[in-house]
Amino acid sequence: MAPSNLNTPVPDIPYFTPQHLHSPGTPKELSSKTPTLFTPLQIRNVTLRNRIIVAPMCQYSTAPSGPEIGALTDWHVATLGHYAIKGAALVFVEATGVQPNGRISPNCPGLWDDAQIEGLKRVADFVRSQGALVGIQLAHAGRKSSTAAPWVSTILGRKSKRADKDIGGWPDDVKGPSGGVGQVWDGFFDSEQNRFWPPKALTTQEIKEVVQDFAKAADRSVKAGVDVIEIHAAHGYLLHQFLSPISNRRTDEYGGSFENRTRLLFEVIKAIRNVIPASTPLFLRMSSTEFMEDTDLGKELGSWDVESTIKVAKQLPALGVDLLDVSSGGNHPDQRIDGFNTKDCQVKIADRIRNAVHADNLKLLIGAVGLITEAEQARDIVEQAGTVAQLENGIHEEAEAAKEMTDAKDGKQPMADVILVARQFLREPEWVLKVAWKLGVDVWWPSQFMRVTTRLQF
Incomplete structure (x- = not known):
């Protein structure tokens, strides 16, 4: 009879799942030869089992109305939990609205009500039971809100991608830093073809409510058992809209100068840091550049660029932000970036920011998004993965790119x-395990999968 400790249940959850003897995705043996990618990283009081994080990804899979509005479901347990099972260190819940009108779509999650805590807790419990950490990205979509889930407009045969009231949208309550038809994300308004509604400018009182609702959502996140909180200030959503002079035309204390345009972001950071435990890591995702510098609009009004992001980054450690998640773009359709030819553009920007912060002896972790597979440049693995050789070459490129980005060996x-x-x-929920295999790192698998590891082939 096997010792009882080999079948110990994970404690404090209302169902049985066995405690893994070893956390999936961790090396069976750490040595000086282990790639940094597969070494642990402590941030405040939590430890990532490796350096691979599942970024937030919209699923458009929560109820648009009724008592379950915005609440995570078993879909999220199944999808997010699967990444945890197969070795990801930290799994993020997608952009979650801190206000009802802060959702991207009627089917996006929210955390503006205590009733939404339980769904998040169920996801957090399962992810944590598999040895991973769970994070949540708190967001407000601003002028990019009240859009339809991608497949809804197609099914309904509509030209517009906007969500009207008949599918749970809020066309009369779309808000942004500035208002009017000229502030539609597309830059113009057409009653049939636009993807976005004209926003109304937030009042000063409404801005203060946004700040407090970010803090309240963060408090609910902690109550649900979330390990890491990320503030979404990228991709043309509300906080990014305030940062950019292209979308922020205000003349009060929240518009105009760099100090004024960053005011809301810093108020949100402070409000969240004040309500979450000191042990809880706080991340910030930013669009490091809008890629608008060379456009007529950017030349006329100015834009958010890498130097702007560096100025913000240098202020983050003092505010209690632990990691800057470096992304780009999303605030205007005229952005000028050729994704095919810019390969590791975002990674290079992340490197530039990291060097600038470290040059001032500041402690701020940097996260990079935009691997070869993320930007989908010059790779055949997705569209033309017709042979085993191509697939193997693809995972080789992915593995080497990931290793190179995080490795700090040999000086x-x-x-x-x-x-x-x-x-x-x-595409590949087992991506962590495949990368480990390609890099020659022998990592632990889930206890239930151990029968297959002796004949591991991808």
């Missing part, structure tokens, strides 16, 4: 401290 400085991967996990 080299890493480009980032962690990597965030999104769409590739949708």
Whole structure:
């Protein structure tokens, strides 16, 4: 009869799942030869079992109305939990609205009500039971809110991607830093073809409510058992809209100068840090550049660029932010970036920011998103993966890129401290295990999968 400790249940959850003897995705043996990618990283009081994070990915899979509005479901347990089972260190819940009108779509999650805590707790409990950490990205979509889930407009045969009231949208309550038809994300308004509604400018009182609702959502996150909180200030959503002079035309204390345009972001950071435990890591995702510098609009109004992000980054450690998650773009359709030819653009920007912060002897971790598979440049693995050789070459490129970004061996400085991967996990939930295999790192698998590891082939 096997010792009882070999079948110990994970404590404090209302169902049985066995405690893994070893956390999946961790090396069976750490040595000086282990790639940094597969070494643990402590941030405040939590420890990532490796340096691979599942980035937030919209699923458009919560109820748009009724008592379950915005609440996570078993879909999220199944999808997010699967990444935890197969070795990801930290799994993020997608952009979660801190206000009802802060959701991207009617089917996006929210955390503006205590009734939404339980769904998040169920996801957090399962992810944590598999040895991973769980994070949540708190967000407000601003002028990019009240859009339809991608497949809804297609099914309904509509030209517009906007969500009207008939499918749970809020066309009369879309808000942004500035208002009017000219502030539609597309830059113009057409009653049939636009993807976005004209926003109304937030009042000063409404801005203060946004700040407090970010803090309340963060408090609910902690109550649900979330380990890491990320503030979404990227991709043209509300906080990014305030940062950019292209979308922020205000003339009060929240518009105009760099100090004024960053005011809301810093108020949100402070409000969240004040309500969450000192042991809880706080991340910030930013679009490091809008890629608008060379456009007529950018030349006329100015834009958010890498230098702006560096100025913010240098202020983050004093505010209690632990990691800057470096992304880009999303605030205007005229952005000028050729994704095919810019390969590791975001990674290089992350490296530049990291060097600038470290030059001032500041302690701030940097996360890079945009692996070869993320930007989908010059790779055949997705569209033309017709042979085993192509697939093997693809995973080789992925593995080497991930290793190179985080490795600090042989006197080299890493480009980032962690990597965030999104769409590739949708294609390959076992991506962590495949990368480990390709790099020659013998990692632990889930206890229930151990029968297959002796004949491991991908």
